[in-house]
Amino acid sequence: SLRRILVCGGAGYIGSHMTKYLAARSIEPVVLDNLSTGHRRMVRWGELIEADLLDADALDRAFASRPPFDAVMHFCARSLVGESVQAPYDYYLNNVSGTLNLLQAMQRHGVDRIVFSSTAAVFGPPQAERIDEDHPKAPINPYGASKLMVERMLADAAHAYGLRSVSLRYFNAAGASPDGDIGEAHDPETHLLPNVLRAALGTGLGLKIFGNDWPTPDGTCVRDYVHVDDLAQAHLLALDYMTHHPGAHAFNLGNGDGHSVMQAIRSVEALTGRSVPFEFAPRRSGDPAVLVASSERASKELGWQPVYRDLESIIETAWRWHKREAAPASSSAPPGSATS
Numbered sequence: 001s002l003r004r005i006l007v008c009g010g011a012g013y014i015g016s017h018m019t020k021y022l023a024a025r026s027i028e029p030v031v032l033d034n035l036s037t038g039h040r041r042m043v044r045w046g047e048l049i050e051a052d053l054l055d056a057d058a059l060d061r062a063f064a065s066r067p068p069f070d071a072v073m074h075f076c077a078r079s080l081v082g083e084s085v086q087a088p089y090d091y092y093l094n095n096v097s098g099t100l101n102l103l104q105a106m107q108r109h110g111v112d113r114i115v116f117s118s119t120a121a122v123f124g125p126p127q128a129e130r131i132d133e134d135h136p137k138a139p140i141n142p143y144g145a146s147k148l149m150v151e152r153m154l155a156d157a158a159h160a161y162g163l164r165s166v167s168l169r170y171f172n173a174a175g176a177s178p179d180g181d182i183g184e185a186h187d188p189e190t191h192l193l194p195n196v197l198r199a200a201l202g203t204g205l206g207l208k209i210f211g212n213d214w215p216t217p218d219g220t221c222v223r224d225y226v227h228v229d230d231l232a233q234a235h236l237l238a239l240d241y242m243t244h245h246p247g248a249h250a251f252n253l254g255n256g257d258g259h260s261v262m263q264a265i266r267s268v269e270a271l272t273g274r275s276v277p278f279e280f281a282p283r284r285s286g287d288p289a290v291l292v293a294s295s296e297r298a299s300k301e302l303g304w305q306p307v308y309r310d311l312e313s314i315i316e317t318a319w320r321w322h323k324r325e326a327a328p329a330s331s332s333a334p335p336g337s338a339t340s
């Protein structure tokens, strides 16, 4: 049974929602994070071990903590497509070498289950309207390549050492905890929905749409947005699944609907009643035109049932969080959160 889980990257956006989700189900999360992009103030469910995956001794100390971990959930990564094109060594070092260190530490300490954060970026240009698990994997940026290399390591480790794993390929993670507790707080923020919401609030740096000449209906890129709490749900289901399914598995997670950048802006305007100023800018390197998931396998095999199926309900949760973030610090910040 699952009592205690090491959540690597638990101070980040998706990882922090995972810790809240686990705690609500009486499973203890322990967060391991180097706080390079995560925030101490997001670690509110479970202890924080401040450590880097590249530091094997620190990993040994973390795994020596008692009682032992029943499994690992691994959200640590450099995760920006554009940045990965500019700085590929950072991506291979952190995402590939870092994960290898983690897997070796798990082996030294007898932990044999891991849920891995993978990505739609492992696929490259879609050859079908919806991308299923069997779609060819041909990443067009170092970020996607680094994640695919880890999927391969997990498959090899299943064969050689009996490691059990599920790779979850997120399409576009979005939204926030519906009570407005935690949300997406990247700095600088590069993701679409937070930037659109900041533009609606007048707090952003000026919204740019990267390309209006893509081969899509309105010329802007199409993505499949999926709520963070639905991703958290899939992680817990993945751990259940491993109990009866040894080996390495992978599932695509999305809602199966594509929304263009322009449509996302219009949805935010409709939902908030505010206008969203933007300008068109050149394409961003590494971006594919369209990424939409088929998640039939996750629903059949894992029993995954997303709660937030449409873009509006996802935006609504994110809007609540962004409004709160933009409010004066005294009314929104819990005590002791001044530094991050």
Ligand code: UDP
Residues within 6 Å of the ligand: 081, 172, 190, 191, 192, 193, 195, 207, 208, 209, 210, 211, 221, 222, 223, 261, 284, 287
């Ligand atoms: N995008 C944009 N302006 C922004 C941020 C993103 O036009 O300020 C576009 C981006 O080019 C991509 C889509 O929105 O086509 C989603 O980008 P995001 O960075 O949110 O996620 P990704 O698909 O890269 O994981």
